Amino acid sequence: MDKVIMMTLLYDFYGPLLTERQQKFIELYYENDYSLGEIAENYGVSRQAVHDTLKRAENILANYENKLGLIDKFLMQRNKLAEVARLLEDPREPSSQQLARARGILQELLEMDRG
Amino acid sequence: MDKVIMMTLLYDFYGPLLTERQQKFIELYYENDYSLGEIAENYGVSRQAVHDTLKRAENILANYENKLGLIDKFLMQRNKLAEVARLLEDPREPSSQQLARARGILQELLEMDRG
Numbered sequence: 001m002d003k004v005i006m007m008t009l010l011y012d013f014y015g016p017l018l019t020e021r022q023q024k025f026i027e028l029y030y031e032n033d034y035s036l037g038e039i040a041e042n043y044g045v046s047r048q049a050v051h052d053t054l055k056r057a058e059n060i061l062a063n064y065e066n067k068l069g070l071i072d073k074f075l076m077q078r079n080k081l082a083e084v085a086r087l088l089e090d091p092r093e094p095s096s097q098q099l100a101r102a103r104g105i106l107q108e109l110l111e112m113d114r115g
Numbered sequence: 116m117d118k119v120i121m122m123t124l125l126y127d128f129y130g131p132l133l134t135e136r137q138q139k140f141i142e143l144y145y146e147n148d149y150s151l152g153e154i155a156e157n158y159g160v161s162r163q164a165v166h167d168t169l170k171r172a173e174n175i176l177a178n179y180e181n182k183l184g185l186i187d188k189f190l191m192q193r194n195k196l197a198e199v200a201r202l203l204e205d206p207r208e209p210s211s212q213q214l215a216r217a218r219g220i221l222q223e224l225l226e227m228d229r230g
Contacts, residue, residue, distance in 0.1 A: 016182040067131040070185060078225065084199070085221040088214060099203060106200040110193065 004030055009071050010061040017064060022057035029054055077112070080105050119145055124186050125176035132179060137172035144169055192227070195220050 007030045015023055028034040028042075029050075036054075040047040065071050087102040088094050094102065122145045130138055143149040143157075144165075151169075155162040180186050202217040203209050209217065 013185065014183065017179075064132075068129065070128065081221060081224055085218065085225060088203075088218055088221070090218065093211070093214070096208070099208065103200070103203055103205065106196060106203070109196055110200060 010065060013071055014061050014064040018057050018060060022053060025050060025053050026057055077109060080109055125180060128186055129176050129179040133172050133175060137168060140165060140168050141172050192224060195224055
């Protein structure tokens with residue numbers, strides 16, 4: 001997966017566990033496309049300090065995902081949901097086989113006990 | 116929500132962030148229905164120590180959910196999934212209205228950006 005997409009997911013799930021400054025730097029760098037130099041200038045710190053803060057924040061986020069695996073599960077569920085959506089796709093009516101398959105996947109998703 | 120169910124969900128999502136002992140006590144108490152006294156005896160500690168460890172673990176888990184809200188989102192998504200499953204329910208074929216509603220909910224779920 002693309003690093004920016006992965007960081008966005010990580011930040012979206014676990015961002016509130018970072019310090020305020022870590023959150024701000026991640027947002028500026030990954031969501032608002034600021035350069036290290038620009039963030040450094042805005043915050044009156046060195047480019048290296050921005051780099052280190054970002055690296056540390058990235059490690060913290062990756063570490064939460066390694067422990068909890070919630071993004072992994074989320075992406076897996078999303079794939080299954082997308083399959084259900086495809087089975088029911090407009091404009092035709094689903095065949096009874098497609099309907100049965102969709103019901104089966106939904107059942108499977110409902111039986112999972114976490115996100 | 117029932118406290119045991121809520122603790123099970125909390126533990127299921129965030130349990131890996133607890134210490135080994137906290138995890139063990141939560142499992143014995145909430146999943147295996149041991150009493151505080153039984154856990155205390157098995158571990159050679161006081162009943163009060165078991166109580167304190169459990170309380171602390173519960174607070175840690177609740178704190179993660181307060182910050183991240185992932186269980187909340189999970190339960191909301193699950194409700195929506197259950198609604199899709201009801202709309203497609205056996206043994207009748209869904210009406211075109213039901214199908215349209217199911218598609219709408221699936222679309223909504225697929226557009227959410229996290230678990």
